Amino acid sequence: MFASPVAQSTKTRRRRLILLLAVCSLGPTLPAQPAPPEDRVHALLSRMTLEEKIGQLVQYSSRSDMTGPASSAALAPLIRAGGVGSLLNIIGAAETRKWQRLAVESSRFHLPLLFGLDVVHGYRTIFPIPLATAASWDLARIEAAERIAAAEAAAAGINWTFAPMVDIARDPRWGRISEGAGEDPFLGSAVARARVIGFQGDGRFATPESILACAKHFAAYGAVQAGRDYFTTDVTERTLREVYLPPFRAAVEAGVGTIMAAFNDLDGTPCTANAFLLDRVLRREWGFRGFVVSDWAAIEELRAHGTAADLRDAARQAVVAGLDMDMESEAYGPHLAELVRSGAVPEARIEAAAGAILVAKFRLGLVDDPYRYCDEAREKTAWLRPESLAAARDLARRSCVLLKNNGALPMKRDGITVALVGPLADSPQQQLGAWSGQSHREDTVTIRSALAEFFPGTRLRYAPGCTVRGSDTSGFKAARDAAAGADVIVAALGEEADQSGEATSRTSLDLSGPQLALLRELRATGKPVILLLLTGRPLTIEPAEPLADAILLAWHPGTMGGPAIADVLTGAYNPSGHLPVTWPRNVGQIPIFYAHKNSGRPAPHVGEPEDRYYSHYIDAPNTPLYSFGFGLSYTTFAFEGVRLNSPVLRADGAPLVVTVRVSNTGSRSGETVVQLYVRDRVGSVTRPVRELKGFAKIALNVGESREIEFKLTPNDLAFWRADMTFGPEPGQFDLFIGGDSTATLSTSFTFETTPRN
Numbered sequence: 001m002f003a004s005p006v007a008q009s010t011k012t013r014r015r016r017l018i019l020l021l022a023v024c025s026l027g028p029t030l031p032a033q034p035a036p037p038e039d040r041v042h043a044l045l046s047r048m049t050l051e052e053k054i055g056q057l058v059q060y061s062s063r064s065d066m067t068g069p070a071s072s073a074a075l076a077p078l079i080r081a082g083g084v085g086s087l088l089n090i091i092g093a094a095e096t097r098k099w100q101r102l103a104v105e106s107s108r109f110h111l112p113l114l115f116g117l118d119v120v121h122g123y124r125t126i127f128p129i130p131l132a133t134a135a136s137w138d139l140a141r142i143e144a145a146e147r148i149a150a151a152e153a154a155a156a157g158i159n160w161t162f163a164p165m166v167d168i169a170r171d172p173r174w175g176r177i178s179e180g181a182g183e184d185p186f187l188g189s190a191v192a193r194a195r196v197i198g199f200q201g202d203g204r205f206a207t208p209e210s211i212l213a214c215a216k217h218f219a220a221y222g223a224v225q226a227g228r229d230y231f232t233t234d235v236t237e238r239t240l241r242e243v244y245l246p247p248f249r250a251a252v253e254a255g256v257g258t259i260m261a262a263f264n265d266l267d268g269t270p271c272t273a274n275a276f277l278l279d280r281v282l283r284r285e286w287g288f289r290g291f292v293v294s295d296w297a298a299i300e301e302l303r304a305h306g307t308a309a310d311l312r313d314a315a316r317q318a319v320v321a322g323l324d325m326d327m328e329s330e331a332y333g334p335h336l337a338e339l340v341r342s343g344a345v346p347e348a349r350i351e352a353a354a355g356a357i358l359v360a361k362f363r364l365g366l367v368d369d370p371y372r373y374c375d376e377a378r379e380k381t382a383w384l385r386p387e388s389l390a391a392a393r394d395l396a397r398r399s400c401v402l403l404k405n406n407g408a409l410p411m412k413r414d415g416i417t418v419a420l421v422g423p424l425a426d427s428p429q430q431q432l433g434a435w436s437g438q439s440h441r442e443d444t445v446t447i448r449s450a451l452a453e454f455f456p457g458t459r460l461r462y463a464p465g466c467t468v469r470g471s472d473t474s475g476f477k478a479a480r481d482a483a484a485g486a487d488v489i490v491a492a493l494g495e496e497a498d499q500s501g502e503a504t505s506r507t508s509l510d511l512s513g514p515q516l517a518l519l520r521e522l523r524a525t526g527k528p529v530i531l532l533l534l535t536g537r538p539l540t541i542e543p544a545e546p547l548a549d550a551i552l553l554a555w556h557p558g559t560m561g562g563p564a565i566a567d568v569l570t571g572a573y574n575p576s577g578h579l580p581v582t583w584p585r586n587v588g589q590i591p592i593f594y595a596h597k598n599s600g601r602p603a604p605h606v607g608e609p610e611d612r613y614y615s616h617y618i619d620a621p622n623t624p625l626y627s628f629g630f631g632l633s634y635t636t637f638a639f640e641g642v643r644l645n646s647p648v649l650r651a652d653g654a655p656l657v658v659t660v661r662v663s664n665t666g667s668r669s670g671e672t673v674v675q676l677y678v679r680d681r682v683g684s685v686t687r688p689v690r691e692l693k694g695f696a697k698i699a700l701n702v703g704e705s706r707e708i709e710f711k712l713t714p715n716d717l718a719f720w721r722a723d724m725t726f727g728p729e730p731g732q733f734d735l736f737i738g739g740d741s742t743a744t745l746s747t748s749f750t751f752e753t754t755p756r757n
């Protein structure tokens with residue numbers, strides 16, 4: 001939290017004064033250093049009225065599509081009076097400049113606005129959806145993608161993105177699983193870090209190409225019951241801290257400037273007004289000093305949650321709990337001043353919130369140069385640069401996961417005719433996925449147009465076959481005809497863009513509409529069938545699996561999805577993606593994730609064959625269709641010779657060094673993700689059967705073999721123990737290394753808390 005002037009220690013001020021005197025005594029040649037933002041904000045706050053401070057806490061959305069009292073005409077007087085701190089969904093250098101001018105030229109302190117937008121996977125150059133890029137396990141490229149997204153958005157006047165979404169999601173019925181990095185807190189934390197750094201750079205915002213990031217939705221939004229969006233969440237504090245909070249903590253440690261509170265309630269308290277989350281955990285335990293914004297109209301929604309009787313009380317609860325900015329509830333503006341004057345809200349709390357928001361504006365350089373993000377000349381050249389498109393293509397192919405291959409892939413490039421079938425094969429809008437509002441369809445290269453480069457003229461036969469939804473099968477005949485004259489069939493099936501993302505929960509994850517029936521028709525032709533899956537979430541494709549000779553998961557791959565997919569299908573790129581989420585066989589298995597507990601009666605069962613009293617289903621296996629971490633390649637990899645530098649890791653000793661030999665045993669160069677999992681055999685509370693504790697994405701040439709090293713420290717073994725303290729417990733640990741979460745290569749070690757004499 002921004003330290004309020006009251007809380008700022010005189011010691012710190014004295015130290016600054018000494019520093020200032022020391023600097024001055026060096027002589028007049030040194031350029032004058034601007035005072036630190038905190039000091040400038042302190043000075044500013046002391047001159048602002050209560051209403052002006054509250055104004056900083058208010059955020060409105062673009063009103064261009066509205067008429068009446070909330071229209072853009074009504075916003076202007078509010079801005080002039082200093083009653084607005086931020087706008088969202090206003091884009092474009094000219095448009096943002098217009099609003100910025102209004103704020104800067106007419107408000108008493110000339111304070112600039114923050115312009116926020118959901119830049120979730122790119123601005124004009126759309127990258128694959130975040131779940132897809134997590135499948136690349138390629139942190140450097142994920143970071144680079146966000147750097148491009150930030151630069152493109154920044155050129156359009158945006159200085160704040162509502163991203164990254166770092167919610168752990170273990171339920172693919174929840175459509176927002178597409179916006180995050182999947183089910184695992186270790187991978188999720190690594191991706192959160194990379195994305196924050198990508199957006200914010202080094203956090204100094206020296207050039208207007210980095211923007212403020214926002215880790216959302218705090219917290220446990222991914223755990224909504226039954227996968228229904230906006231619904232109730234009820235997780236234990238242990239699960240909250242071990243599973244859902246780590247990526248947020250990683251984002252805070254990476255310097256994320258803002259946090260968005262989640263819509264859901266948590267153990268009975270909506271996150272919007274949750275002092276445990278916003279004050280105790282975020283500020284006091286983690287030392288977060290940025291500001292917290294509500295989700296859309298979430299303060300107002302406290303009434304529907306049933307914890308506030310009216311908007312005034314909702315505003316009071318939220319601000320007291322630690323929520324700084326009101327997105328679109330119109331709760332803070334009308335009510336906070338009276339709440340402060342009546343003594344229901346301490347003014348110091350308003351100062352702290354306004355202070356944190358103003359510090360962000362100083363850090364972004366907006367107070368000194370309000371128009372630095374509104375540059376029309378830069379805007380024209382910043383979008384869709386060739387290097388950005390190349391990066392989007394590269395990340396899209398690295399995000400593809402090869403789920404099955406009986407040899408149908410890679411396709412031969414010469415002498416064959418390809419039937420490209422399916423409603424997603426030539427559909428620019430759908431391949432972009434959710435949250436791609438700033439893209440233009442003509443920028444998008446579809447699978448059809450990309451494959452036409454490899455298979456010109458009549459060598460590519462295209463038929464959509466059906467639509468993604470509905471029941472019309474009249475296109476089947478044309479699809480069969482296209483297939484009849486071809487050597488191989490590529491069927492592009494899955495989800496449309498608006499079937500995943502916000503408010504898209506599903507109770508069935510089957511291929512929708514007539515898509516499965518179309519696949520059956522194609523199989524009946526006897527030609528090899530490659531199923532190309534475009535989706536925002538895992539789909540229950542168990543019935544489709546035997547109908548395909550190969551399955552390539554391409555997710556929603558973005559602007560350059562077509563060329564990326566063509567690269568993978570033709571072998572120009574050897575697939576290297578691995579699943580960041582467990583892939584269920586059917587909806588009944590959900591939630592299904594690899595880091596589950598063992599139970600007292602685990603499967604596989606070891607007793608009498610007729611004994612059924614163990615943890616299982618009588619109509620389906622416990623195992624998923626594809627495991628977390630799984631992904632095939634056109635080559636093969638061997639993992640062998642795992643060894644430790646010591647059988648014992650000591651609490652006060654050096655890290656344990658784990659070494660494994662990885663070899664490319666196939667006939668193509670390729671990349672794989674070496675994954676290290678740990679199991680704590682006995683704990684004071686039940687522990688997961690295994691947990692990811694390290695990974696490395698490596699490239700190996702044909703026949704190449706390399707030793708890969710991981711280091712384990714006591715912190716890697718730490719968890720929330722029975723007494724709710726955090727730390728490791730002594731005992732035996734198993735370690736597994738391989739290419740997915742079912743890896744069998746293993747060894748074990750002991751963790752000791754006291755050194756041996």
Ligand code: BGC
Pocket residue numbers: 118162216295296502
């Ligand atoms: C979503 C947020 C988003 C916000 C602003 C909400 O409906 O839950 O993720 O940032 O809208 O667009």
